[in-house]
Amino acid sequence: MDGLLLLVLVICALSVVTSQHKGRKLLIELQKEKEFSHQIEVEWGQLQLEQSTWATLGRIGQIAEHKLRMQLPRVEQIKLIRVEPNGQ
Numbered sequence: 310m311d312g313l314l315l316l317v318l319v320i321c322a323l324s325v326v327t328s329q330h331k332g333r334k335l336l337i338e339l340q341k342e343k344e345f346s347h348q349i350e351v352e353w354g355q356l357q358l359e360q361s362t363w364a365t366l367g368r369i370g371q372i373a374e375h376k377l378r379m380q381l382p383r384v385e386q387i388k389l390i391r392v393e394p395n396g397q
Contacts, residue, residue, distance in 0.1 A: 362368070373379040
C-alpha cells in the first residue's frame, strides 16, 4: 500500500513539474509574439507615414515637372469649348 501511495505521489510531482515547464514555455512564446506584434505595429506606422509623404501634392508636382517634364499650359494654349444644352 505504501508503495502505491509513493508511486502516486511521484506521478503527481512529475505532472506538476511537467505542467510548470509547459506553462513557462508558453509564457516565453507569448512574450515573443507580443514583441513581434509590437514590431509589426511600429513598421505599419512607419509605412503609413512614408505613404503619406509620397502622396503629397507638392511631391507629385515636382515629379511631374522634373521627371516627366510636364508644365502648366500658357494662356494662349488654353481653348474653351462651349457645349449647348440638349446637344444643339
